[in-house]
Amino acid sequence: MTAANELTASQAREALDKGRISAQELLAACLARISARENIVGAWCHLADDLALAAAKRLDGDSGRDGSSSGLPLSGLPVGVKDIIDTADMPTTYGSAAYGGHHPKSDAACVALVRAAGGLVLGKTVSTEFAYFQPGKTANPHNPSYTPGGSSSGSAAAVADYMVPFAFGTQTGGSVIRPAAYCGVVGYKASYGALPLYGVKALSHDLDTLGFFCREVADIHLMRAALVGAPASAPVDAIAPDHAPKIGLCRTYEWEQADRDSQAAVLDAAKSLEAAGAELVEIDLAPPFAGLVERQKLVMAQNAARDLAFEYNQHHDRLSRHIIALIEQGREVEFTAYQDALGAAAEGRRLLDGVFAEVDVLLCPSAPGEAPKGLTNTGDPLFNRMWTLLGNPCLNLPGHAGGNGLPVGVQAVGALGRDEQLLAHCQWMERRIV
DSSP states (O other), X not given: OOXXXXXXXXXXXXXXXXXXXXXXXXXXXXXXXHHHXXXXXXXXXXXXXXXXXXXHHHHHHHHTTOTTTTOOTTTTOEXXXXXXXXXXXXXXXXXXXXXXXXXXXXXXXXXXXXXXXXXXXXXXXXXXXXXXXXXXSOOOTTOTTBOOOSXXXXXXXXXXXXXXXXXXXXXXXXXTHHHHHHHTSEEEEOOTTSSOOTTBOOSOTTTOEEEEEESSHHHHHHHHHHHHOOOSSOOGGGGSTTOOOEEEEEOOTTGGGSOHHHHHHHHHHHHHHHHTTOEEEEEOOOGGGGGHXXXXXXXXXXXXXXXXXXXXXXXXXXXXXXXHHHHHHHHTOOHHHHHHHHHHHHHHHHHHHHHHTTOSEEEEESSSSSOOBSSSOOOOOHHHHHHHHHTOOEEEEEEEEOTTSOEEEEEEEOOTTOHHHHHHHHHHHHTTOO
């Protein structure tokens, strides 16, 4: 019998609905896993187990063993919150020494919506400093000698290690898709602007995007139902066996920088999906796409110099060399160069509209390969930067392993603003990916 903490969010939702488990039992199983593994994985910087238990008791008291009698999509489901997202009843340090012991006065919008949907906010997960490159304490749950990725390191690791079924992340470069790939879980980065960012510490206002981690694509619908009122499940016909998508195999201009494991994962996935009935099309991106990775770096630096101006001016001595270097790089960016980068992104989006007129979804690498060894860096977001600049919804589909036995994912990219369609295609793809 599957332990309660090993259930996906959708499976746990069904078990709660049918009274097979209570909210307290699910929470207890998650806390037991954290107790057994946290000293190895290091996914959490603050646990609010007492607050979560009190909320679980209220749910069970209101509905007996049925934690969902209210019909709320997240009722009884524990959720981890990345530590750059404000919480009124627990510390939020943004992964920075400049904010030790900081207590926001209100919840971020996404946290408030999770609570309103019956979710149990279990605690804060480790983030790199201001969601950039300075790593925290988290290790990869598959092998603690390897990085879990970043910046949403604790969230990805917590979901991968069965500590929690859901956890929030954010992406400015590759901070959802990359750690999802390294940790072997589903990671979803929404279309830019599609999910509420109020109360999320800004690193780059042109790029920052909310996302989250879970263990199957169907789970994403539950969280989107809470955050934006979207349907809590995909239409049945959208994931039927005969509803095969038209898939664009998109190697991108960075393909040769993917290692053998990453390239094999994408090509093997494409082959399996074609064998399952999907139409496969080779996509060669137009020349303007070749420069978009560098454009993303420029925009991120320019934004960081503005969005973190207070921290740079008032807490310079408490910042890491990584964030100082980014800010100082951004201070040197000429406004005309910044405008040119935004213009290139707009042109890329226009060209991509034509691509998505021909295919339903693009398949490409999630990361250059397996998680790098060591905890002093979080890996390279090379294969995520362009899509973040363009704003497209992205999803990591796990299922492959590399030479070291660590997970290797593939990235599915959808048309801007068409997240529901991407999720439906990915739900069809995930069981046919290998």
